[in-house]
Amino acid sequence: MSYQRSRGYVPFLIPGVVAFLAIVVGPFVANIAISFTRWRGVGTPEWIGLENYQRAFDDTAFWASFENNLRLVLAMTIIPTILGLLLAVFLFDNIHRHFGPRTTSFFRAGFYLPQIMPLIVAAIVWRWIYQPNWGILNWTLNSVGLDQFARNWLGNRETALYSIMGMMVWFQLGYPLVIFMAALQRVDPQLNEAAAIDGATWLQRVWHITVPLIRPEIYVVILTTAIHALKVFAPVYAMTRGGPGTATIVASYFSYKNFFERPNVGYGATIATLLTAIIMLLTVAFITVQVRQERRESV
Amino acid sequence: MASEAIALEKHAPRKQMVPRHILATRYLSLLLLAVLLAGVLFPLVVITLNSFKTEDEYFRSGPLSIPERFSLDNVRAVWERLDYTVKLRNSFIISITTAVAGVTISLLNAFALGIGKIKGRAFFLIFFVMAITLPQESLAYPLYYMFKEVGLYDSRWSIVIIFAVLHSAFGTYLLTSVFAAFPDEILDAAVIDGCNKVQLLLRIVVPINWPSLSVLFVFFFIWTWNEFFLPLIFLISNANQTVPLAVAMFQGQRGAAATFQSTAALLGVLPCILFFILFQRTLSKGIVAGSIK
Numbered sequence: 001m002s003y004q005r006s007r008g009y010v011p012f013l014i015p016g017v018v019a020f021l022a023i024v025v026g027p028f029v030a031n032i033a034i035s036f037t038r039w040r041g042v043g044t045p046e047w048i049g050l051e052n053y054q055r056a057f058d059d060t061a062f063w064a065s066f067e068n069n070l071r072l073v074l075a076m077t078i079i080p081t082i083l084g085l086l087l088a089v090f091l092f093d094n095i096h097r098h099f100g101p102r103t104t105s106f107f108r109a110g111f112y113l114p115q116i117m118p119l120i121v122a123a124i125v126w127r128w129i130y131q132p133n134w135g136i137l138n139w140t141l142n143s144v145g146l147d148q149f150a151r152n153w154l155g156n157r158e159t160a161l162y163s164i165m166g167m168m169v170w171f172q173l174g175y176p177l178v179i180f181m182a183a184l185q186r187v188d189p190q191l192n193e194a195a196a197i198d199g200a201t202w203l204q205r206v207w208h209i210t211v212p213l214i215r216p217e218i219y220v221v222i223l224t225t226a227i228h229a230l231k232v233f234a235p236v237y238a239m240t241r242g243g244p245g246t247a248t249i250v251a252s253y254f255s256y257k258n259f260f261e262r263p264n265v266g267y268g269a270t271i272a273t274l275l276t277a278i279i280m281l282l283t284v285a286f287i288t289v290q291v292r293q294e295r296r297e298s299v
Numbered sequence: 300m301a302s303e304a305i306a307l308e309k310h311a312p313r314k315q316m317v318p319r320h321i322l323a324t325r326y327l328s329l330l331l332l333a334v335l336l337a338g339v340l341f342p343l344v345v346i347t348l349n350s351f352k353t354e355d356e357y358f359r360s361g362p363l364s365i366p367e368r369f370s371l372d373n374v375r376a377v378w379e380r381l382d383y384t385v386k387l388r389n390s391f392i393i394s395i396t397t398a399v400a401g402v403t404i405s406l407l408n409a410f411a412l413g414i415g416k417i418k419g420r421a422f423f424l425i426f427f428v429m430a431i432t433l434p435q436e437s438l439a440y441p442l443y444y445m446f447k448e449v450g451l452y453d454s455r456w457s458i459v460i461i462f463a464v465l466h467s468a469f470g471t472y473l474l475t476s477v478f479a480a481f482p483d484e485i486l487d488a489a490v491i492d493g494c495n496k497v498q499l500l501l502r503i504v505v506p507i508n509w510p511s512l513s514v515l516f517v518f519f520f521i522w523t524w525n526e527f528f529l530p531l532i533f534l535i536s537n538a539n540q541t542v543p544l545a546v547a548m549f550q551g552q553r554g555a556a557a558t559f560q561s562t563a564a565l566l567g568v569l570p571c572i573l574f575f576i577l578f579q580r581t582l583s584k585g586i587v588a589g590s591i592k
Contacts, residue, residue, distance in 0.1 A: 008496050009415025013423070016408040016467065023464040024430050027441035034440065041444075087335075094328045103329075109579070110336045113343065116575040118525035118543040121567035125342050128564060134557045136345055136362040143361065170339065231434045234527045238547050252528070255436045260532065265440055272436040283432050 028276075034269035041265045052270035062271065064246040065254040066278075068161060069230050072250065075165035076172050076229040081221055083169075084176030087111070089206050091177075092184045093192075108181055112174030119171065120234035126167040127239050130154050154240050157247045164235050164248060176221045183214035215293070223286045230279055251275045343568065350374060350562040354555045362557075373555075377562040381545050382537060387570070389534075390524055390541040393455050398519035400463035402512055405470025410500050412471070413478025414486065424475060430468035435528050443532055457533045462526065466519045477511050478504070517578045524570070543567060 035052055037045035056062045096104040114122060129136050132152040141150040153163040187210060195205050211218065233252040236242055242249035242257070251271055258268030349357060350373055351366040360367075378384075408427070412420045442461060443452070451457045481504070489503050505512065527543055534540050540548070546567035549560070 009411040009417050012407045012415070012496070012500075013411035013417065016404045016471065017423075019404060019464045019467075020426075020430070023442070023461055024433065024438065024468075027438040027445065028433065030441035031437050041440075090328070090332070094325065095332065098325045099329060107332060107336060111339055113340065113572075113575070116521075117568050117571045118527060120525075120527040120543045120547050121564060121571075124546055124560070124564045124567060125346055128346065128557075128560050129342060131557070134358070134362075139362055170342070173339070227432055231436070233436075234547075237527075237531070252434065252436050256439075256528075259440050259443075269440060272434065272439070275434055276437040279432055279434060280429070 080172040088180035123235040123238040404467035408471040409474030413475040
């Protein structure tokens with residue numbers, strides 16, 4: 001029977017494919033085409049070949065934006081993954097075992113709470129905290145006598161990006177935590193007990209037993225959060241508009257600025273195309289490594 | 300004898316007294332975690348506290364004090380300035396319509412790819428998966444230009460159409476892998492009974508996979524609600540804006556900056572807390588499913 005099954009299904013795919021061509025493929029190709037032109041959004045685009053790309057490579061703002069994106073990978077991927085892993089194991093080993101599943105879910109839900117709000121709203125909350133004149137951070141520093149540490153957190157070159165990074169760690173932590181806690185249910189507790197008897201410390205057990213067993217989830221978390229970090233837009237828009245200077249500019253905001261504020265659409269399209277290329281390369285590289293690793297382990 | 304030993308072993312840990320210093324460590328770790336959690340929740344707590352204070356009280360007693368009396372004046376004033384009722388309605392209309400349309404597109408795609416197993420399905424799947432990672436920046440300007448040309452710029456429909464399609468990339472991927480495991484016997488039996496394709500989809504595949512479809516619906520609803528970048532570009536007039544957009548655009552008022560801005564932030568957070576409570580079960584199942592598939 002099954003050999004006939006694939007007949008008559010093609011029509012169901014038509015609406016989806018047509019919509020995709022119109023909303024994704026067409027605009028994607030158009031964006032690449034625009035990146036080879038000089039265009040202000042009105043009139044006829046002028047073909048200039050690779051000039052925009054040449055310009056990007058010579059543009060310090062362009063390099064600053066990708067450097068800041070990399071720092072955000074630290075705040076959105078590396079730190080939350082490590083903290084989330086330690087926290088997940090701690091919750092699972094100590095709280096779950098001794099205080100039961102209800103206490104565990106309470107903590108898990110609490111740490112996850114920032115994740116449920118739009119990133120833009122999280123950024124507004126933290127802009128309120130960082131506000132230089134009446135914000136709660138400076139207010140607290142002043143009221144405990146640490147006045148010399150109070151500053152214009154988002155308006156200062158040295159602190160602006162770190163302030164955004166701090167917010168991002170807070171925002172992201174719940175995601176790896178929830179994923180890892182689900183993964184930990186697969187780990188056989190006897191493995192850990194055996195290792196503990198053999199004298200392995202807590203950290204050794206996490207590294208040598210837990211990490212290899214939940215590696216698929218770690219890959220997923222690292223890849224998805226790194227992509228988010230490369231795409232990040234809302235906090236920069238709401239908190240600093242890329243400033244002061246180029247201190248907090250990111251690729252996404254840089255292209256937005258060229259599209260809609262300058263307007264320098266050709267250059268904006270170039271930045272967007274380069275960002276896409278980086279994300280695609282990262283994704284392919286990551287999945288290749290993951291597949292190779294899985295194959296090696298299954299042999 | 301053997302079974303007795305097992306039974307004993309099973310019950311032994313409960314009867315054993317836990318030494319005091321171990322108990323102390325346990326409660327200490329609980330306390331440590333509670334402090335950490337308090338730190339994470341702190342921003343949301345202070346936002347809430349200061350939304351119920353007058354500006355005067357904020358500057359008199361500081362941001363950490365409990366409000367002297369819980370006044371709803373800020374909420375009322377900011378609600379009006381945000382035009383919050385309209386923004387809530389916009390967000391709901393956009394998110395629900397997008398979710399329904401997105402699930403429908405995903406369902407049709409996955410029906411052809413996962414159940415129908417049509418030729419070239421690997422190609423189509425890669426095509427959809429690539430679209431999941433695509434940054435919106437690389438589509439933004441052409442979409443903006445296109446929707447302007449067809450007269451849908453600054454319309455809620457523009458956002459609905461775009462996100463229904465963008466989200467359906469993930470939906471197609473997820474549902475195709477769910478449908479690939481759909482038992483052949485059921486399909487074959489339905490075909491022998493004279494089911495045509497549409498009946499097969501609506502009477503067999505949809506009811507059996509209702510849980511997956513509802514997870515996807517909740518995902519799409521929340522993702523759309525939380526979107527910012529494209530709505531910022533497409534929804535410029537006040538009457539069309541969504542809640543997150545309105546909160547981001549909100550400027551306080553002279554003499555009421557601190558408390559008004561915390562109230563606006565609170566009004567941005569509140570709907571999401573409601574969704575979290577409503578959808579918690581569906582979501583926690585879904586987050587895990589989405590990550591592994």
